[in-house]
Every structure is written in structure tokens, then in C-alpha cells.
Amino acid sequence: MRLGSLWVHLLLIMASLLVAFPLLVAFIFSTQTPAEIFRYPPKFWFGSALWDNYTRVWTEFNLGLYMKNSAIVAVAVTVGKTAISFLAALALVYFRMPLKGAVFWFILLTLMMPTEIMIVALFELVSGIGWANSYAALIVPFLASATGTFLFRQQFRQIPRSLVDAALIDGVGPLRFAWSVLLPMSMNTVAAMAVIEFVYMWNQYLWPLVIIREGERQVVQVGLRMLTSGQDATNWGLVMAGAVVALLPALVVFLLLQEQLGRGFALSEEKG
Template identity: 55%
Template sequence: MHLGLVLACLVLGFPVLYALIVSTQNNAEVFRYQLTFGSSFAFNWHQVMVARHLGHYMVNSTIVAVAITVGKTVLSLLAGLAFVYFRFPGKGLAFGFVLITLMMPTEILIIALLRLVTNLGWGSTYYALIVPFLASATATFLFRQHFSNIPRELAEAAQLDGANPLQFLTQVLIPLSWNAIGAQAVIHFVYAWNMYLWPRLIVQGRERQVVQVGLQSLLNLDSSASYGPMMLGAIIASIPPLLVFIALQKPFMSGLALNRDK
């Protein structure tokens, strides 16, 4: 068992270590395939953060990812609350529509969405990067399932105490749902951080561009592939999602286990 764990660590850890090594090397050192840190870290850092403005792209991605994560989580919580505790005409039909959209990738709607955002005059703005992704069928479905497993007696007790639906959500449901919220927050943040196709289509210029598109500018520096800056940029860009996962690791794992058990 311990041997298997060691082998797994080597298999998973070696590519990361090699990427760190390459991020400090120039092309000549890279092509010698030497497993020692190089002498070009400062140059590579300048190319990535100054010449190619990766720091600016990361700020944009942080704004977009945080806004999408918060917006998706709040809207999904409210939708889950409505589907479980509210009665309204067409409730079953609406939830069926949510289930149908689970099977539809965003790419199917990309042309219609592009036209809509362009007609609204949102091109190359944060609105275009954030608003189309605030609704989440997956999160709505998961919160609905989670709320369905919370005893109905709590809702009845809250109603007898005079709590309105918003108070019931904030004072009862949310404290019981931190693990599910943490799991969804990690998933939403990573998804928003890794967006490439939509920002590539809707954003022109550098001012509002995100990090995944910005990384593409590292493919050809000085008319040739520069592997050191490419690796350094990829490593830097992976840090924020990693920090979010580390910060929310416990609720993330507990939330996944909770959904699996159900």
C-alpha cells in the first residue's frame, strides 16, 4: 500500500516538479533536458508579468471568477429554496427545464449568446464575462436535492416562529448547507477561472481580457516558442484555484461525500 502511494506521488508530482524546473530555464537549458533549476527565472518573470501583462489578466480573472462564484451560489440557493419550499404554477415544468439544460453544453448557445451580448453593447466588458454565467442548472439541481433531505419540520417550526422565507434560508438552511456551498464554490471558481472560449470571442484588446487567453500570448515570444515563460505563466495562473481549493478543501470533500451518499 505504501509503495502504491509513493508511486502515485511520483507520477503526480514529477510533472509539477519538472514544470517548476523549466520555468527557471531558457530554451537552451530546456532542450538539454537537465533536471536542475536554471538561471533565467528573473528574465522569464519579466517576460510573463511585465512584457505580457499576466498580472493584469489575473486581476481580471479574479474579478470575473469571484463575481460568478458568488452570483451562481446565491441564485442557485434561491432557486433550490423555491423548488423545494414554494408552490407555484408550472413548478414541475420549470424543474424539468432545468434538468434538460444540464445536458446542454454552453457551446451550443455560444452564437445566440454572442449576438445577444453584442446587441446589448456589452462587448469587452465585465458584464459580458459575468452575467451569462450567473445561472447554474447543476448547482440548482444539487441545492434542490440537498434541501429536499432537510427535515420539513424545520420549515414548519420556522413558519410558526414567524420567519419569512429569506430568514428561513439565512438562519436555518445556509448554516446546514455550508459543506454543499463550499463544494459548489470551488467548482464555480475553477470553472470561471478556466474559461477560454467565451472570453476569446467577446473580449477585444487587453483591458478586460482574462488569464487563460493571456497565457496564449506566451506561446510565441520573440518569434519562437519560449518554454520557460510558458511554464512560469501556467504555474502562476494555477495558484489562485489551488488556494481556493486549499481554503475550502474540508467543505468541498464533505459536500461531495454528502451528495454521493444521497
């Protein structure tokens, strides 16, 4: 038993190191000068340009501004999408409406339509109403979520009917019931939604590249691409430093909410 457990732990450690290896290499290269990166044989150890690379990326290449824009967009979409998904699931589960099942399946079908296939029509629409080069163009098109609606619907369907009946007897309205009963019982799903949507919006690249033309409103992923094209000879130490810094907010959010994320998915699988 002990020998088997040892082998399992060794395999898990090796798998973890394999997954973490690209990030570790990126961090090591972010501390090196171009000469240190391209030396032969390569030196897989920290270099002499750690402070210089990170300072230049933050100030000279405006990475701080791009990260601020990404943070505004990611937080706004996360909060708005979670609230809209919560209310949509509330209507689908607790309100009577014609063709409610068909409406739910139609919402699920939208999962097959990624933003990329609608990008031309979406660009014309957003530009036509004057939202180009604005936060609204980055936020509003992403406020609806079929995934979030599905997760909250599965959560609400497992709440005992007795709670609903007790709320009706006490004269509690739908919004009060949602705030006082459903929300506290759905915090794991809320946390799962927060992680998924924050990371998704933080990694947005194609849509901001198309709709935003002003650097003051650009997001961090496009900023990283501009970092490589804004140098006469690409300094990969700067590029890796930018990538490491850009990774940190999403990593922090994931680490803070990873337990609730796991519980949220475990509950959705049990209730499915």
C-alpha cells in the first residue's frame, strides 16, 4: 500500500511539474537579457534583468493601463453576467410561462454560436450605435450567458419545494425570495461563474482587437501583441515579463475561488 501510494505521488508530482514547466520557463526568461536568452548552452536560471524588464513593461509599454482596462471589463462582465444568469434561471424555474422548455433549449443552443462567427454582424451593430472604442463595446455583447443560466437552473431545481411554499405562505415576493433564500444557497455556483467569466474576459483578444482602435481603451492581451510588434528586435525577456504580469490577476482570482469552483461543478454534476 505504501509503495503504491509513493508511486502515485511521484506520478502526480511529475505531472504537476510538466504542467508548470512552461510557466517556470517564462518566468526565468523574463529575468534575462536577450544575450542571456540566446546564449549556448542555454542557462535555465534567473538572469540579471529582472527589475529592468518588469519596470519597462509596466511603464514604457503601458501594460498597467491595459491591465486596468481588462480589469474594468472583466469585473463588469462577471458581475453583470452572473446577475442576468441568476434572474434568467429564476424565471425559468419559478415562473409560469408558455413554451418555457423550448425557451431553455433555445438558450442552450446559443452555446453552439461563438462570438467569432457573429463578429462581422456584431461589429456593424456596435459601430452603428456609436459604441466603437468604448468600454460598452467590450462589456454589453458579453452580458448574456447560456452556461450561467444552465448552472443556476440546475441549482434552483434542487432546492426543496417546501422552501418555496413557506415563502409563498409568508407573502415573500420573488426578488426577496431570490435575495434571501436562493442567493445564499447558490454561492458555490456564483463563485464558479465568477472564475469562469473573469478568466474568459481577461483572455479576450479577437473582439477587442477588432472594435478598439485607441490605445487608451485597449485590453491586456492585445497589449501583449503590441509589445512584440512595437520593438525593432523582439526582446523576449520583455515579452515574457509582460506575459507573467498579465497572468497574475486571473491566477489570483482562481486561487481565491478554487474551492468554491470545485464545489459548484460537483453540485451541478450531481444534480444533472
